[in-house]
Amino acid sequence: NFNLQPGYIDENGKRRYPATALVCNFSKPTPKKPSLLKHDEVVTLFHELGHGIHDLVSRTTYSRFHGTSTVRDFVEAPSQMLENWCWTASQLRSLSKHYSYLSPEYQSTYELSSSDASKPSEHMPDDLIDNIVKTRHVNDALFNLRQLHFGIFDMTVHEAKNHADVEKLEISETYNRLRKEISKLDGPEALGESYSWGNGQSTFGHLIGGYDAGYYGYLSSQVYSADMFHSVFKSNPMNGTEGRRYRHTVLERGGSQDEMQTLEDFLGRKPSTEAFYKELGLN
Numbered sequence: 490n491f492n493l494q495p496g497y498i499d500e501n502g503k504r505r506y507p508a509t510a511l512v513c514n515f516s517k518p519t520p521k522k523p524s525l526l527k528h529d530e531v532v533t534l535f536h537e538l539g540h541g542i543h544d545l546v547s548r549t550t551y552s553r554f555h556g557t558s559t560v561r562d563f564v565e566a567p568s569q570m571l572e573n574w575c576w577t578a579s580q581l582r583s584l585s586k587h588y589s590y591l592s593p594e595y596q597s598t599y600e601l602s603s604s605d606a607s608k609p610s611e612h613m614p615d616d617l618i619d620n621i622v623k624t625r626h627v628n629d630a631l632f633n634l635r636q637l638h639f640g641i642f643d644m645t646v647h648e649a650k651n652h653a654d655v656e657k658l659e660i661s662e663t664y665n666r667l668r669k670e671i672s673k674l675d676g677p678e679a680l681g682e683s684y685s686w687g688n689g690q691s692t693f694g695h696l697i698g699g700y701d702a703g704y705y706g707y708l709s710s711q712v713y714s715a716d717m718f719h720s721v722f723k724s725n726p727m728n729g730t731e732g733r734r735y736r737h738t739v740l741e742r743g744g745s746q747d748e749m750q751t752l753e754d755f756l757g758r759k760p761s762t763e764a765f766y767k768e769l770g771l772n
Contacts, residue, residue, distance in 0.1 A: 490540035490568075495555035496547055507555065509544035511537050521598045523588050528621055531584070532575045539568030546736050547743040559744035561703035563752075565710035566717070567740060573718045576625050577726050578618050585613035629769055633708070634672040639693060640705035642667050647702040664690040712765040713752060719764035720756055 496507035513534065518524040526534070540557055547556035557564050574580045587609045589599035599609070642664055649655045662684040665676055669684075677686045690696075695704050717739075721731050738755045752760045766772050 490537045490544065490557075492544050492556065495544075495552035495558070496549065497552035497555060498550050504548075505552075507544050507547065509541050509556075511541050513537070521594070523591065523595065525588060528575070532572050535571045535575050536568045539571035542571070543567045543740050543743075546740045548741045549743045549745045551745070554743045554745040556740075556743050559748055561700070561706035562709045563706070563713060563748040565707050566713040569707075569711055569714035570718050570722075573714075573722070574726055576622055578615075578622055580726055581618045581621065582612050582615075585618075587611055626768070626770065631672065633769070636708050638668050638671045639695070640708060641671065642690065642693070643696065643700070643702060643704040646696075659685060660690055661685045661688055712762050713760055715764040715768050716760050716762075717752075717755065719767070 491510045491512060493508040493510055494505070497505050499505055511534075515526060515530060515534075516524050544556040549555050552558075575584075587599075589596040589609060590611050645663060645667065646658065646660065649658060665678065665684040665686065668674060668689070669676065669678065676682075678684050695701075700706070717735075721735070722728065725731075735755065739751055742751055749760070763772065
């Protein structure tokens with residue numbers, strides 16, 4: 490998601506409206522078949538759409554606090570929360586549609602490419618939806634340890650007090666030692682090599698994408714997004730009343746007030762880690 494223009498009120502008291510763009514790296518359609526998304530691509534789309542909606546519905550006086558211009562601890566919460574709709578059975582059923590139902594041409598393409606003579610169901614079958622939902626927490630422990638590794642490495646390399654300390658820093662060794670210490674995953678050092686092998690940190694693109702000294706925000710935001718979804722939307726993801734309250738209480742305010750106050754206003758209490766730990770099976 491790329492914000493093209495923030496919203497704000499100009500010197501004449503007129504509201505200037507925002508513009509945002511979702512630039513997606515999805516497979517292109519062909520003349521005979523539409524672009525078909527994998528489930529993980531749908532999750533990514535909803536994540537970025539969460540940022541885009543935050544941009545579009547924000548109504549702040551100053552552009553500095555518009556939309557996603559919040560503290561790093563919170564900025565991923567609206568996008569991460571929208572991902573939950575992709576793991577809810579009723580929403581997956583509603584979102585899905587077999588491409589052969591879109592046009593007679595697509596139906597013909599499917600029939601020519603399929604060995605199954607029976608017509609597929611229009612929406613994703615319940616058993617497939619159930620199996621997708623069951624995979625949500627596969628490898629969660631490794632994923633979160635990896636997030637901790639990245640977050641702590643990010644802060645470690647940004648703690649240097651001066652340029653001389655930066656030049657002394659053994660980047661690869663620091664990256665690999667932290668990986669071993671946090672995720673408990675062995676590398677070539679387990680075979681007697683030094684910790685300076687490889688350049689895994691060079692694949693950590695967020696360091697040069699605006700998340701420097703702030704990658705930890707992905708995990709902190711996950712706590713808030715889980716709390717909001719489980720407390721307000723889990724029982725009824727399409728509750729329009731709560732959706733509008735979320736829009737006006739959370740999204741519209743952007744970073745114009747303390748984000749913890751925004752969360753308290755929406756939840757009616759201080760944020761809790763309970764839902765986050767429950768998602769991890771640690772309740």
